[in-house]
Amino acid sequence: xxxxxxxxxxxxxxxxxxxxxxxxxxxxxxxxxxxxxxxxxxxxxxxxxxxxxxxxxxxxxxxxxxxxxxxxxxxxxxxxxxxxxxxxxxxxxxxxxxxxxxxxxxxxxxxxxxxxxxxxxxxxxxxxxxxxxxxxxxxxxxxxxxxxxxxxxxxxxxxxxxxxxxxxxxxxxxxxxxxxxxxxxxxxxxxxxxxxxxxxxxxxxxxxxxxxxxxxxxxxxxxxxxxxxxxxxxxxxxxxxxxxxxxxxxxxxxxxxxxxxxxxxxxxxxxxxxxxxxxxxxxxxxxxxxxxxxxxxxxxxxxxxxxxxxxxxxxxxxxxxxxxxxxxxxxxxxxxxxxxxxxxxxxxxxxxxxxxxxxxxxxxxxxxxxxxxxxxxxxxxxxxxxxxxxxxxxxxxxxxxxxxxxxxxxxxxxxxxx
Amino acid sequence: xxxxxxxxxxxxxxxxxxxxxxxxxxxxxxxxxxxxxxxxxxxxxxxxxxxxxxxxxxxxxxxxxxxxxxxxxxxxxxxxxxxxxxxxxxxxxxxxxxxxxxxxxxxxxxxxxxxxxxxxxxxxxxxxxxxxxxxxxxxxxxxxxxxxxxxxxxxxxxxxxxxxxxxxxxxxxxxxxxxxxxxxxxxxxxxxxxxxxxxxxxxxxxxxxxxxxxxxxxxxxxxxxxxxxxxxxxxxxxxxxxxxxxxxxxxxxxxxxxxxxxxxxxxxxxxxxxxxxxxxxxxxxxxxxxxxxx
Numbered sequence: 015x016x017x018x019x020x021x022x023x024x025x026x027x028x029x030x031x032x033x034x035x036x037x038x039x040x041x042x043x044x045x046x047x048x049x050x051x052x053x054x055x056x057x058x059x060x061x062x063x064x065x066x067x068x069x070x071x072x073x074x075x076x077x078x079x080x081x082x083x084x085x086x087x088x089x090x091x092x093x094x095x096x097x098x099x100x101x102x103x104x105x106x107x108x109x110x111x112x113x114x115x116x117x118x119x120x121x122x123x124x125x126x127x128x129x130x131x132x133x134x135x136x137x138x139x140x141x142x143x144x145x146x147x148x149x150x151x152x153x154x155x156x157x158x159x160x161x162x163x164x165x166x167x168x169x170x171x172x173x174x175x176x177x178x179x180x181x182x183x184x185x186x187x188x189x190x191x192x193x194x195x196x197x198x199x200x201x202x203x204x205x206x207x208x209x210x211x212x213x214x215x216x217x218x219x220x221x222x223x224x225x226x227x228x229x230x231x232x233x234x235x236x237x238x239x240x241x242x243x244x245x246x247x248x249x250x251x252x253x254x255x256x257x258x259x260x261x262x263x264x265x266x267x268x269x270x271x272x273x274x275x276x277x278x279x280x281x282x283x284x285x286x287x288x289x290x291x292x293x294x295x296x297x298x299x300x301x302x303x304x305x306x307x308x309x310x311x312x313x314x315x316x317x318x319x320x321x322x323x324x325x326x327x328x329x330x331x332x333x334x335x336x337x338x339x340x341x342x343x344x345x346x347x348x349x350x351x352x353x354x355x356x357x358x359x360x361x362x363x364x365x366x367x368x369x370x371x372x373x374x375x376x377x378x379x380x381x382x383x384x385x386x387x388x389x390x391x392x393x394x395x396x397x398x399x400x401x402x403x404x405x406x407x408x409x410x411x412x413x414x415x416x417x418x419x420x421x422x423x424x425x426x427x428x429x430x431x432x
Numbered sequence: 433x434x435x436x437x438x439x440x441x442x443x444x445x446x447x448x449x450x451x452x453x454x455x456x457x458x459x460x461x462x463x464x465x466x467x468x469x470x471x472x473x474x475x476x477x478x479x480x481x482x483x484x485x486x487x488x489x490x491x492x493x494x495x496x497x498x499x500x501x502x503x504x505x506x507x508x509x510x511x512x513x514x515x516x517x518x519x520x521x522x523x524x525x526x527x528x529x530x531x532x533x534x535x536x537x538x539x540x541x542x543x544x545x546x547x548x549x550x551x552x553x554x555x556x557x558x559x560x561x562x563x564x565x566x567x568x569x570x571x572x573x574x575x576x577x578x579x580x581x582x583x584x585x586x587x588x589x590x591x592x593x594x595x596x597x598x599x600x601x602x603x604x605x606x607x608x609x610x611x612x613x614x615x616x617x618x619x620x621x622x623x624x625x626x627x628x629x630x631x632x633x634x635x636x637x638x639x640x641x642x643x644x645x646x647x648x649x650x651x652x653x654x655x656x657x658x659x660x661x662x663x664x665x666x667x668x669x670x671x672x673x674x675x676x677x678x679x680x681x682x683x684x685x686x687x688x689x690x691x692x693x694x695x696x697x698x699x700x701x702x703x704x705x706x707x708x709x710x711x712x713x714x715x716x717x718x719x720x721x722x723x724x725x726x
Binding site for chain 1: 433434435436438439440441442443445446449450452453474477478479480481482483561562565568569575584585587588589590591592593594595596598599600603611612614616617
């Protein structure tokens with residue numbers, strides 16, 4: 015089974031930390047020294063109960079202020095699967111952390127307080143999940159104990175969410191009633207939720223099928239590094255190392271190298287475990303070609319009749335991340351896309367997205383941290399690019415501020431304007 | 433992502449190759465400890481059949497277990513790689529730092545000096561996010577300023593698998609290719625590839641004494657004090673570091689398979705069980721990391 019990387023999105027009030035604590039505790043993934051430590055700190059601070067959020071809040075400032083500043087990674091495994099939890103703080107000002115966590119997530123968990131139902135924060139989190147193309151979403155209706163485990167209330171919230179989410183790009187949404195505090199339906203089934211016929215949260219996480227999330231159709235192999243041993247034994251070895259970004263490459267396949275457009279045939283696929291006959295998405299391999307072409311980092315190997323677009327003008331959704339500088343249109347940034355770096359400028363901000371309501375707003379000033387906007391970008395060299403919705407690897411990029419080195423923005427490429 | 437440990441190795445290779453492509457003078461930190469051994473194996477495999485294009489460096493506290501140093505040299509000789517040693521003893525002798533009972537924090541000075549002297553711009557370490565809570569907040573490509581400091585509240589966000597490798601003069605990166613591996617993943621990889629490790633990782637009998645709830649080895653660098661009774665016990669080490677602050681655990685695991693079995697049912701983290709220096713305060717690791725520690 016593939017490792018599952020999931021983002022938990024929400025704030026303390028939703029019971030997110032309690033949920034993570036419950037998952038770890040009931041799956042016996044908290045180590046004794048970690049629990050002792052959390053108990054000792056809770057006691058010293060005079061907390062009434064053991065604060066399981068201390069398990070994930072690792073920095074001094076977080077512990078002092080009782081808030082989560084940064085995405086924390088936690089690891090646990092059951093006999094069925096191994097997991098990485100990317101715990102994203104849910105405060106309004108921390109959109110940037112959610113975007114970061116969601117960018118690598120296979121699945122997102124959004125918590126809804128059963129007493130309050132779908133609120134602005136639920137909408138914001140769902141819109142970001144949709145925007146970042148997270149393949150699977152689990153909506154946990156939490157604190158069911160506080161609404162008498164009412165099936166009716168659960169259904170009402172589900173219908174509410176569904177009518178709002180119909181406008182979003184969410185493909186696989188699962189609704190689960192739970193009580194993280196009482197442990198209902200997180201790891202174990204309990205009689206109080208006897209009416210619910212679906213899985214427990216852990217059972218769902220163990221079984222959600224992610225192998226089909228990769229794009230296995232469109233062959234994309236960004237060349238990362240050229241391997242030339244320069245030894246007598248491997249005198250003529252010239253291998254193109256990289257990680258498969260899409261499709262399945264096979265020995266014998268005809269290919270073209272972009273942007274040159276020169277064609278050749280794959281004669282070998284080397285990997286850490288020796289030669290392979292095929293390479294699937296995510297595999298770090300070295301491709302050998304029949305012809306001696308000039309191929310360098312930043313080039314892309316693909317199939318002759320299935321190519322990414324090779325263009326310099328781009329439509330994109332841009333999430334501004336830099337807290338110290340705002341977007342300056344027509345300023346030069348370094349744009350990093352797959353293994354290619356080029357200079358880029360944002361020529362126009364078409365609209366700013368109101369992520370609470372999915373409304374489009376006229377920009378009122380320069381983009382600042384946590385703003386999400388549709389923009390027009392021009393690159394000094396062409397990108398070998400796909401739309402983000404078709405491929406998260408070849409459809410994403412970052413902008414780097416050349417004067418500070420900061421990661422200024424994250425971008426998702428959109429289809430060209432009609 | 434491919435299933436299991438193969439997927440984690442793919443990710444590590446991708447990171448290691450990115451370092452080779454984006455930096456001028458990368459170095460791999462190698463102590464002979466299991467995490468650095470695994471990282472080195474993955475790195476060598478990432479460039480085969482070409483030679484590893486990185487320097488190798490050990491930050492040596494001088495308080496070593498002899499088995500580890502013997503293993504370190506033999507392992508590197510097997511790969512045909514040369515070693516640079518950044519010596520804490522030399523830093524003490526030069527008057528740059530004052531000696532202390534635990535030399536673990538002093539490694540930072542020797543490390544930062546060696547980085548500056550050799551103009552290393554990317555320093556690969558075997559740190560893992562599951563080890564410790566400050567590490568859980570660490571980036572894969574972690575930017576360090578000209579003082580080698582880590583600013584945890586001001587880290588560059590890391591999205592998808594796109595790594596911002598932008599540097600200004602005098603700055604460097606710490607890079608952690610096995611960030612997402614757990615202790616059990618490391619042992620599973622060691623088992624799958626039958627990788628040799630220092631003998632300390634397997635159960636053996638040695639004189640030990642109890643201090644602060646931990647089993648410390650009686651060595652030339654660390655002796656039992658009055659009231660601490662030395663006795664012989666069958667132990668192994670879950671981590672291997674400075675002899676003065678690395679504790680042993682009681683164990684009967686004599687083979688890799690035994691250790692994998694033991695690790696999969698362990699109820700205490702490896703650092704909780706064996707690192708005296710992390711017990712000092714809630715933020716012991718964060719404070720050391722801020723100043724430039726691994």
